[in-house]
Amino acid sequence: MAATEKVVKTLRKQRSDAADLQGKCFGRLMVSRLYARGRRTFWLCSCSCGNKNFKTQTNNLVSGKTKSCGCLRQEKPKDKPNRLLPYEERKRPNSRGTKNKEYLVFLKKQKKVCAICRKPETTKHSTGKIRSLALDHDPKTGKNRGLLCRRCNTGLGLFFDNKKSLSRAIKYLGG
Ligand SMILES: [Zn+2]
Numbered sequence: 013m014a015a016t017e018k019v020v021k022t023l024r025k026q027r028s029d030a031a032d033l034q035g036k037c038f039g040r041l042m043v044s045r046l047y048a049r050g051r052r053t054f055w056l057c058s059c060s061c062g063n064k065n066f067k068t069q070t071n072n073l074v075s076g077k078t079k080s081c082g083c084l085r086q087e088k089p090k091d092k093p094n095r096l097l098p099y100e101e102r103k104r105p106n107s108r109g110t111k112n113k114e115y116l117v118f119l120k121k122q123k124k125v126c127a128i129c130r131k132p133e134t135t136k137h138s139t140g141k142i143r144s145l146a147l148d149h150d151p152k153t154g155k156n157r158g159l160l161c162r163r164c165n166t167g168l169g170l171f172f173d174n175k176k177s178l179s180r181a182i183k184y185l186g187g
């Protein structure tokens with residue numbers, strides 16, 4: 013019986029916490045309601061970026077650890093290195109500048125699909141939001157080439173942007 017009592021106590025404690033956070037704001041997040049999964053409780057939050065389905069625990073909000081659905085963290089590191097490229101080629105100017113004029117021109121030209129597979133992006137961020145197509149650039153000239161989905165971009169990266177290897181791969185596949 014002691015165990016049951018403990019659960020009841022925890023639940024009661026969580027309920028009292030519940031009254032505390034609902035409607036409150038933490039950075040970009042606004043707590044909409046309590047979300048219970050098993051014995052653990054989460055807070056369903058809406059983020060100012062438009063994500064209304066972000067869940068986090070009381071501690072993360074109160075301690076200030078979580079201030080957004082993850083969008084804040086994605087915006088901060090501007091020159092996130094592409095770990096798939098060799099060290100010298102890692103710098104990717106404007107790679108995160110989705111508001112970038114050139115990006116929008118490419119987006120219109122490519123009709124919002126990847127320049128290689130001609131399909132829209134399908135991979136998601138950890139937050140559940142679908143990624144935007146990546147602005148791909150020539151590592152030698154630094155010039156932007158077009159927009160690629162994550163799969164194709166990774167594929168190119170794995171070939172280290174080596175045209176000879178790529179064309180050999182196509183021949184190898186019988187193309
Ligand atoms: Zn957000």
Ligand SMILES: [Zn+2]
Nearest residue numbers: 126129161164
């Ligand atoms: Zn693609």
